[in-house]
Amino acid sequence: MTDVLSIEDLWVEAGDPRDPVTLVRGVSLSVEAGSVVGLVGESGSGKTVTCMASLGLAGRGVRITRGSVRLGGTELVGADEPTMRRVRGGVVGTVFQDPLGALNPLQRVGDQIAEAVQLHRGGRRRAHRDRVVHLLTQVGVPDPARRARAYPHELSGGMRQRVAIAMALANDPSLVVADEPTTALDVTVQAQVLDVIRRATKDDGRAALIITHDLGLVAEVADRVAVMYAGQIVEKGSVAEVFAAPRHPYTQGLLASRPALEPGRRRLSAMGGRPPLPGSWPVGCAFAPRCPVAVEACTTPPPVDQSDGRWSRCWHPQVESMEGVS
Amino acid sequence: MSTDVTGVSPTAAAAGGAPARRRPRLGPVATTALRLVLTLLGLLTLLFFLVRLSGDPAAVLAGPSATSEQLEEIRTGLGLDEPLLSQYVAFLGDMLRLDFGESVFTGEPALDSVLAVLPATLILVVTTVVTSVVVGIPCGVLLARAGRVARRGVSFAMTLAQAVPSFVLGVGLIFVFAVNLGWLPAFGSGTPATLVMPTIALAAFAVARTARMVAAELEQGEDHDYLRTAYAKGASSRRVLWRHALPNALPAVASAIVVEVSYLLSGAVVVEVLFAYNGIGKRLVDAIFARDYPVVQAAVFVIGVFVIVVNLIGDALVRVIDPRTTRGSA
Amino acid sequence: MSRRSANLSLWLSLGTLLAITLACFLGSALLPDDAGEQALSERLRPPFWSPDALAGSPLGTDAFGRDMLARTLEGGRVSLEVGFGAATGAVLIGTLLGVVAGFWGGWLDRIVMALADVWLAFPFLVIALATVAVVGSDLPVLIALLTLGGWVLPTRVTRTIAQRVRSEDYVVAAAGAGASDAYLMRRHVLPQALPVVLVVWSFTVGALVVIEGALSFLGLGVKPPTPSWGNIMSDGTVYLDTAWWIAAWPATMIVLTVICANGLGNGLRRRWATPDTSRVGEKAAAR
Numbered sequence: 001m002t003d004v005l006s007i008e009d010l011w012v013e014a015g016d017p018r019d020p021v022t023l024v025r026g027v028s029l030s031v032e033a034g035s036v037v038g039l040v041g042e043s044g045s046g047k048t049v050t051c052m053a054s055l056g057l058a059g060r061g062v063r064i065t066r067g068s069v070r071l072g073g074t075e076l077v078g079a080d081e082p083t084m085r086r087v088r089g090g091v092v093g094t095v096f097q098d099p100l101g102a103l104n105p106l107q108r109v110g111d112q113i114a115e116a117v118q119l120h121r122g123g124r125r126r127a128h129r130d131r132v133v134h135l136l137t138q139v140g141v142p143d144p145a146r147r148a149r150a151y152p153h154e155l156s157g158g159m160r161q162r163v164a165i166a167m168a169l170a171n172d173p174s175l176v177v178a179d180e181p182t183t184a185l186d187v188t189v190q191a192q193v194l195d196v197i198r199r200a201t202k203d204d205g206r207a208a209l210i211i212t213h214d215l216g217l218v219a220e221v222a223d224r225v226a227v228m229y230a231g232q233i234v235e236k237g238s239v240a241e242v243f244a245a246p247r248h249p250y251t252q253g254l255l256a257s258r259p260a261l262e263p264g265r266r267r268l269s270a271m272g273g274r275p276p277l278p279g280s281w282p283v284g285c286a287f288a289p290r291c292p293v294a295v296e297a298c299t300t301p302p303p304v305d306q307s308d309g310r311w312s313r314c315w316h317p318q319v320e321s322m323e324g325v326s
Numbered sequence: 327m328s329t330d331v332t333g334v335s336p337t338a339a340a341a342g343g344a345p346a347r348r349r350p351r352l353g354p355v356a357t358t359a360l361r362l363v364l365t366l367l368g369l370l371t372l373l374f375f376l377v378r379l380s381g382d383p384a385a386v387l388a389g390p391s392a393t394s395e396q397l398e399e400i401r402t403g404l405g406l407d408e409p410l411l412s413q414y415v416a417f418l419g420d421m422l423r424l425d426f427g428e429s430v431f432t433g434e435p436a437l438d439s440v441l442a443v444l445p446a447t448l449i450l451v452v453t454t455v456v457t458s459v460v461v462g463i464p465c466g467v468l469l470a471r472a473g474r475v476a477r478r479g480v481s482f483a484m485t486l487a488q489a490v491p492s493f494v495l496g497v498g499l500i501f502v503f504a505v506n507l508g509w510l511p512a513f514g515s516g517t518p519a520t521l522v523m524p525t526i527a528l529a530a531f532a533v534a535r536t537a538r539m540v541a542a543e544l545e546q547g548e549d550h551d552y553l554r555t556a557y558a559k560g561a562s563s564r565r566v567l568w569r570h571a572l573p574n575a576l577p578a579v580a581s582a583i584v585v586e587v588s589y590l591l592s593g594a595v596v597v598e599v600l601f602a603y604n605g606i607g608k609r610l611v612d613a614i615f616a617r618d619y620p621v622v623q624a625a626v627f628v629i630g631v632f633v634i635v636v637n638l639i640g641d642a643l644v645r646v647i648d649p650r651t652t653r654g655s656a
Numbered sequence: 657m658s659r660r661s662a663n664l665s666l667w668l669s670l671g672t673l674l675a676i677t678l679a680c681f682l683g684s685a686l687l688p689d690d691a692g693e694q695a696l697s698e699r700l701r702p703p704f705w706s707p708d709a710l711a712g713s714p715l716g717t718d719a720f721g722r723d724m725l726a727r728t729l730e731g732g733r734v735s736l737e738v739g740f741g742a743a744t745g746a747v748l749i750g751t752l753l754g755v756v757a758g759f760w761g762g763w764l765d766r767i768v769m770a771l772a773d774v775w776l777a778f779p780f781l782v783i784a785l786a787t788v789a790v791v792g793s794d795l796p797v798l799i800a801l802l803t804l805g806g807w808v809l810p811t812r813v814t815r816t817i818a819q820r821v822r823s824e825d826y827v828v829a830a831a832g833a834g835a836s837d838a839y840l841m842r843r844h845v846l847p848q849a850l851p852v853v854l855v856v857w858s859f860t861v862g863a864l865v866v867i868e869g870a871l872s873f874l875g876l877g878v879k880p881p882t883p884s885w886g887n888i889m890s891d892g893t894v895y896l897d898t899a900w901w902i903a904a905w906p907a908t909m910i911v912l913t914v915i916c917a918n919g920l921g922n923g924l925r926r927r928w929a930t931p932d933t934s935r936v937g938e939k940a941a942a943r
Contacts, residue, residue: 089561094555094558103552112555167555498907591781595870
């Protein structure tokens with residue numbers, strides 16, 4: 001299958017150019033057409049920066065220093081503004097974490113969705129009214145014609161996020177990027193919004209990249225998963241394989257600290273320590289200080305292990321095989 | 327929240343509503359108005375007692391050369407021979423009827439003589455506010471978004487504009503444009519040309535304040551997610567600025583300008599006198615010099631009402647601009 | 657603004673303000689006694705760069721032949737006396753009101769805050785003019801009046817601090833242990849309010865120097881023959897076409913003083929950057 005999004009060896013840094021802080025180091029990640037990829041990691045791991053920098057949305061002072069981001073055949077690194085504008089909202093729809101903050105408080109939500117349509121299809125905003133109603137219906141907003149006239153503060157969190165999703169879908173993009181789309185919502189609404197996201201992506205055959213720290217969400221909607229730690233991907237693969245048999249100790253830790261849904265299996269082992277902050281990453285394996293199975297070799301950068309069609313960045317399989325030899 | 331299907335969150339409904347209190351609460355507009363009316367009353371009361379208590383107003387009014395019959399005549403004429411309290415009650419009654427007495431000099435009703443020059447001051451205030459918005463907003467955008475050099479330059483200009491009092495700037499303008507270049511009339515009122523320098527003198531400060539306010543709002547708003555959303559929709563940075571960032575800065579700027587108007591009126595008094603611009607400020611100062619107390623009282627009253635009206639209009643304006651203040655608070 | 661240039665502007669402002677103050681208070685004493693005397697034969701002599709300049713009067717002379725250097729310094733002494741005096745008074749009263757209102761809350765707080773709102777809404781110069789019209793404008797009256805012109809800002813900021821400190825655990829604990837309110841205010845609130853109060857003080861000096869200038873410029877503040885920057889400017893306005901320097905010197909001094917006072921306030925605010933000081937903001941540089 002063809003890749004909708006293909007990120008190759010992406011390096012991102014921020015801050016003073018003379019004394020930069022590296023945020024992302026050498027991330028490679030691809031999203032196939034029609035597949036949903038979950039990008040998992042703790043805050044500060046660089047998962048959001050990876051996606052936002054790829055789309056040129058990371059904000060001032062955040063720079064891509066190396067690598068390539070190809071979206072449906074268009075190279076985005078170094079692309080000019082008109083190209084980026086065509087891509088943003090046209091080829092990629094983006095959903096952000098906090099739906100209240102993500103909507104302009106002074107504009108009716110219908111107008112905001114219409115603006116997304118108008119920016120790519122031209123015409124007047126009013127001409128896109130039917131499209132707006134259609135989109136709102138699609139994301140399960142009841143009484144869409146009336147809701148379109150509401151201001152963001154008049155809607156509940158769930159409704160706002162549906163509006164944000166409708167806005168991302170405005171121009172039928174081939175890829176949806178969603179940054180923690182359910183985190184800011186009440187628990188009871190999370191499932192509903194997740195359902196909307198699943199319908200808009202998986203069920204419609206639309207590719208998606210979902211950034212989250214919630215492994216449960218990944219298990220529910222994603223086909224593939226990539227785990228980030230300290231600016232690097234430490235493990236990636238199909239959700240089935242990674243969840244069944246995680247290779248990287250960090251992934252193992254994440255999965256173990258997840259409260260199991262089945263009763264009786266309440267094994268909740270929290271990982272000790274906290275992830276290191278950008279700028280203070282250890283030289284070797286960044287996870288080594290927290291790793292229960294760290295060995296001497298972990299003070300040097302670990303190689304990528306691609307045995308058995310899997311992908312993980314850890315010394316361990318090699319170390320063990322070396323130990324087996326000696 | 328479980329009410330999600332209704333689409334209206336309880337917090338959103340409560341956000342704009344009045345907090346629970348024992349007493350029924352007036353709307354914010356009414357509260358503002360009531361407060362200002364009370365101030366106005368307080369101010370006039372103060373004025374009343376100051377005049378009555380600081381010696382003999384009749385003697386002040388009549389001047390040093392007055393005979394004792396003249397003094398007596400003025401006293402009875404003004405009701406000064408009555409007890410203070412009944413004078414005060416009569417004074418309040420007069421105020422309710424908008425009767426401030428007659429100008430001691432022209433004999434014309436004091437309120438009329440003040441209202442006659444109100445339009446001139448109104449025009450000056452309007453041109454100043456318009457200037458402060460039309461010049462202040464672009465300057466604010468430059469302050470927040472321009473390159474280093476331009477930003478430094480604008481910032482320096484704004485610092486200067488904030489530090490130069492209107493009368494100093496006014497004198498400078500007269501020196502350059504009237505005395506040396508002869509482009510503009512130094513004095514007078516009634517023609518558009520006479521408005522130029524007073525407006526600049528008054529507006530400089532307001533421009534700087536507006537610019538700083540806009541810049542601060544833009545910088546603060548830079549991290550707002552809705553701006554990133556707009557970029558994510560494919561909007562250009564120009565569109566994001568003018569359609570999303572600036573409109574969101576406006577409610578704060580509008581409120582600031584309303585507050586500004588009271589400073590503006592202070593400045594207008596000085597500027598009107600300096601440019602011999604025939605407005606309320608000049609009328610007030612002339613009346614003070616002439617000890618024409620009825621006109622002083624009327625001028626203070628009219629300025630007070632003016633401030634109240636501006637505050638009410640400003641509140642209404644902010645409500646129009648920002649839907650969060652009206653809708654959804656029912 | 658970078659940290660270094662922020663510091664530079666702080667020290668520059670402080671230094672210039674001190675220089676102006678010293679020059680005005682000491683300079684007017686150091687100059688010869690007859691410096692401010694009238695000399696009608698030497699009317700309207702230009703400053704030192706002109707060939708017509710009068711020796712000993714580097715800044716020129718005014719319409720009565722008085723030395724402009726002496727007049728400007730002496731006028732500055734009066735203006736600064738009023739400005740510093742009133743700003744100090746305003747900050748003292750404001751701090752007292754703000755701390756008490758914020759600490760005790762309740763009806764006192766509501767009244768003080770309502771008064772503050774209303775006070776700001778009404779053009780102060782109009783109130784000042786109306787008062788001066790009746791009670792005159794001797795220096796003590798002017799200082800008292802301008803004190804009233806500046807009380808709101810210190811009241812508001814210290815109130816916020818008092819409210820915050822009041823609810824902090826260690827204060828609640830101390831109160832529970834029997835510490836008196838007066839002790840708590842003195843021991844815990846005032847020290848925390850001090851930096852902010854100093855910031856507010858400098859902004860207030862600038863604002864009040866301007867108001868004094870405006871009143872005197874209108875002829876309703878400091879009365880001639882006592883000079884002040886405002887009334888010297890007023891004299892000079894008449895001679896803009898022939899002797900512009902009469903107005904120029906006091907104008908320069910007013911602007912310089914205000915810039916430095918604002919610069920000092922901003923500099924201190926950045927130096928002691930706390931949530932309290934950042935809120936004071938440009939709000940203070942009001943006129």
